[in-house]
Amino acid sequence: MWSLVRFELNQDRRELGVASHWTLLEALRYGLGMTGSKQGCDKGDCGACTVLLDGEPTLSCITPALEAEGRRVTSVEGLATAEGPHPLQAAFGECGAAQCGFCTPGILMSAAALLDRNLDPTRDEIKEALSGNLCRCTGYTKILDAVELAARRLREAEQAEDERATA
Numbered sequence: 194m195w196s197l198v199r200f201e202l203n204q205d206r207r208e209l210g211v212a213s214h215w216t217l218l219e220a221l222r223y224g225l226g227m228t229g230s231k232q233g234c235d236k237g238d239c240g241a242c243t244v245l246l247d248g249e250p251t252l253s254c255i256t257p258a259l260e261a262e263g264r265r266v267t268s269v270e271g272l273a274t275a276e277g278p279h280p281l282q283a284a285f286g287e288c289g290a291a292q293c294g295f296c297t298p299g300i301l302m303s304a305a306a307l308l309d310r311n312l313d314p315t316r317d318e319i320k321e322a323l324s325g326n327l328c329r330c331t332g333y334t335k336i337l338d339a340v341e342l343a344a345r346r347l348r349e350a351e352q353a354e355d356e357r358a359t360a
Contacts, residue, residue: 200261202227203271211258218242220252220261220282229269240326243299244268250303250325267317269298272305280343280350281305290332290339300326304340312348316341 194213209224221227233241237255244253245267272279291297308324319340
């Protein structure tokens with residue numbers, strides 16, 4: 194049985210026919226061609242498929258596609274803007290935080306959710322936010338460094354904007 198699901202994906206309205214058994218990951222990858230979110234374990238263990246559902250990190254491999262109805266989905270493709278990569282993406286490149294890159298989209302999305310609510314996280318808070326994402330290549334230190342760098346840059350940008358607004 195097929196159903197029509199309507200949702201916002203990376204700030205664009207989308208409609209997609211999905212089989213009732215499809216996961217959100219299948220809808221994104223195979224229905225819409227959004228291959229940034231990776232299909233890893235298919236059981237919610239690795240975090241490679243993490244997207245934001247109404248701003249919250251969500252394992253799309255175990256989330257029914259129909260749960261996206263009327264909601265806001267952000268995939269890794271939605272992080273960058275016309276002006277350039279998201280500060281997290283830039284920091285990952287600068288810090289060498291991505292090795293094979295398979296886990297990177299999910300980690301970026303978990304980190305983005307953290308920085309959306311806390312621009313000054315402690316290293317332990319970063320570790321907790323990323324605890325559902327597995328990486329087999331980097332050993333995590335460079336990933337943590339990259340999230341800290343992005344947080345610092347986002348704070349600096351916010352402070353500069355506040356100063357311009359009050360000038």
